Amino acid sequence: MAVCTGCSLLCEDIEVALKTGAIEKAKNLCRKGQGHFQALFSDRTVPSVEGGETSLDQAIEKAANILMNAKDPLLYGWSNSSLEAQKVGIELAKKLEAKIDDTSSFCQGQLLERVLKGELPSCTLDDVRNFADVSVFWGADPSNSHPRHLSRFSYYPRGSKRQKGYEEERNCVVIDVRKSSTAKLCSDYFRIPPGGDAEFAEAIIAILDGKMPRFGDKKRMIGLASIFKKADFGAIFPGLGLVYSLVQKMEIFENLVARLNDVSNYKVVPMVGHYNMRGFNELMLDETGYINQISFKNGVHHGSENSVTMAAKSSDACLVVGSDPLSALPFVIARSLAKSQLVVIDPRRSLTTDAAKVVIPSAMSGLESGGKAVRMDGVRISFEPIFESNLLSDEEILTRIMEAI
Amino acid sequence: MGIDLRIITFRDIFQYEAGKKSRFSPEFQNLSAQIIMDKDDMVQLGLKDGQNVCLENEMSKIVVKAIQTDDEPHPGLAFMTNSPWSNQLVKDNINDRIIPDFKAILVQASASNESVTNLAELLERLRH
Structure with missing residues (x-):
């Protein structure tokens, strides 16, 4: 078994066989990993x-x-x-x-610094696989950036406490400015206008505080807050879309995570690229x-x-x-x-x-x-x-x- | 006649794979030097899928292929992969924000008969 250094998932289950100047056979390599390995030869x-x-x-x-x-x-x-x-x-x-x-x-420095300093709660991806019933991809599109994220950890796998996987036990929420490849796969997609991340977060906080949201489709927003509240273990995966949008307003995201942890158990794992x-x-x-x-x-x-x-x-x-x-x-x-x-x-x-x-x-x-x-x-x-x-x-x-x- | 667009960059696994194999390949250029546009925006510019569009702002000017999206309508918004092409248009006046506006690139778009800006031209611009 080999480790793929093509992205920060560091998949450890790669099997490859080489012939002269090319990969003859590969198992468990995603397209991104395939490109990474092929780079050996050109x-x-x-x-x-x-x-x-x-x-x-x-x-x-x-x-x-x-x-x-x-x-x-x-x-x-x-x-x-x-x-x-x-x-x-x-x-x-x-x-x-x-x-x-x-x-x-x-890239993800602003968020990662908060995670490393303990200012944002975090967990391992193995915790996500075993326990998470809600995964939130916010301004992130793992189908393109971390292709095996959903299958190894966040949506499709059976975990120790999540034996029924995505069919029954996991919600996957995508918040993005466009219907990304991941948005097409997941259970709930919320389209926001560019730069609308702060308002979206504030609307969720408002609902959790018992107020009406002033952003988006009220019924859908209340439905999302309900999914968040009912979760046993939620994992938020912020991508560059969120980071760039909240670049000087990251405290809004921190407030949301803190508020979600008042009602349930939420962790943040930034979608580090390299x-x-x-x-x-x-x-x-x-x-x-x-x-x-x-x-x-x-x-x-x-x-x-x-x-x-x-x-x-x-x-x-x-x-x-x-x-x-x-x-x-x-x-x-x-x-x-x-x-x-x-x-x-x-x-x-x-x-x-x-x-x-x-x-x-x-x-x-x-x-x-x-x-x-x-x-x-x-x-x-x-x-x-x-x-x-x-x-x-x-x-x-x-x-x-x-x-x- | 042109229209104003806000370009948001995104990651595309096919373009990434092409770039990993070679930054200098035609495949990488083809998948980078393109912009995904709203159908109505393309109609307004008289563009058909795959025709060339000129993108210009105070930073630079490039010509790329316009690709019509089958996604939900997003007039005024367009999408490009992060690449040396999109980076031609990103402002550098970042001051304390540190992070350049990779996802808020404002340009004027117009139909173009010029050929797509190639990598050799971008390299030449870097050297001068």
Whole structure:
């Protein structure tokens, strides 16, 4: 059995057989996982400096040189690396007195920080499978983002206290601005206007307080509040739709969760995307008291100025590990990164590697190198490499850069 | 004549899979350089399913394929996968919000005879 590092579900029941350059047979891989495994065979990077192919040693030496001489370096990525590599990355940031940030800054960071600090109640996905009778996907579409979420944990499986599964014992509620693939599968779909998440949450709170809702179809809203109240164990899975909508009003969501826990038992498990984003956030919290956006210049400083979206414009050098910010970030920010002294550690070619001054190829984490990672619900998962490779892991490359510095 | 649209980005497993295999493949471009539009909005622009539409705001201009949705009506709202194409149009004036408006991209849309903006062109824009 292998672990799939294609998303933060870290499915541990994968069986694959390879033939030359392709997957011959696979069991339990979702489409996303299939793409992740297929990535082994295309667009692999080679060591390069200024666009010219070079040796691994020279690429590492040049990377160390750039980072050492930078006045304001930014170390970014991390969500697709093992805990072991992340630890070395944080040490490197301390040594360089650099800024360090990960994808959570513009992803699930706001919610995850509350979960990690105990401000939002949470549980494991195994708890969800065994006990939950209501699952709420809010601004989330697991059928596209985490394809096996519904089948392994939240809707279809038989759990120890949920032997009758979705047919009789589980409600699945989707709240979204569009009828997503998940909305088409689930028992209750509520369409809200863009940015209407706060009003929707306030309407549910109002009903729980015995008032009439001022939002949506009153009958349906009251029916939903009734489902929420009758639940033995409810799990809310917020996606980016909710996070982006409530970006400066997250207390409304906290209020709703608190109110739901007055009448029943509700937990929150943010729909973390990358396989080890939560791992990085946990390490950073232990190290600094914050989950992301840190500068180690003259101590530990936290703030939005250290987030990739802001620091990309001010930093003169950037180390990107296992991420493609030139694809994922707004063009103007991506262009700032492209014009900086960009060093990339990545197993595969991307827009970011194409713009980099230095590219260092790495083993694909979870496929060609082993380690540990933290699943979206906080469960630690170990994985072994499943394919032989001569490539260095992120951890080994970062260690060599540290040594060179 | 154009119309105002609010674009909301979303995740699509087919586009994701194509991007995992290769960011530089025609498949990834085809599944990224498209916008899912409301039927009435397309009629207003004189567009048929699969025809090209120009999306423009103060950040950039791109041409993508318009795909007619069979979903419930959503006039004024359109959907694109998160990709280098949608990111051309996302504002960077984030200030203290940190999170860019990936799900609130305001554009002017109009029918276009130009070809779909390709990845090579986007890479060129990144370099200059």
